[in-house]
Amino acid sequence: MEIIRIILPLVIVGGIVTFVILRLKHKYEKGTLGKKKTKSAQHVLDSLIPFGMLFGCSIGVILSMFFRISSSSAISVGAGGGFLLGYIAYELYSKMDTEH
Template sequence: MEFVIEMVWILLPLVIVGAIAIFVVHQLKTKQKRGTLGKKKSPEAQTVLDSLIPLGMLLGTGVGITFNFFFSDSLLLAISLGSGIGLLGGYIAYERYSKKEESDM
């Protein structure tokens, strides 16, 4: 029984991050098919928009590692959950920034 519980704790972050990744990829694929992906007029604004998701993952990984300094848990757990939550945060930032008018920046 102990083996099963340990396997669940090992696979749980993989399932959570996998579900987040599938959700984000599915949403972006749907937006691409509809032709409603975020587009900005200036190249600088488009570069910022395109880099929000990877920057969210990097920031989430950094937060996960920092979190691991204070709480003794698996580093792999902290990095995987941090990057998954950062992916979701980057997607949310992408959605908000893509709807924002360029004159508001």
């Protein structure tokens, strides 16, 4: 049972990271990776995934303080979840039109 508690966060985060990287690689090869017209909008787009990871890590730290979860497991799963949420935000923001 202890091995499952150690390996499960690694498997979850590894699956998430593999999925996101393969999706980004596929978009890059097709030439459909998100591009914005203005430099500031491109900076926002490029920073969504790292900010998602930071947000996920902070949520993991907060959850590990209140629940009986290992800090390292909570931080790693939080970072993986934030990576996925950052990618989803990246996809949504890259499809939005910046001109009004």
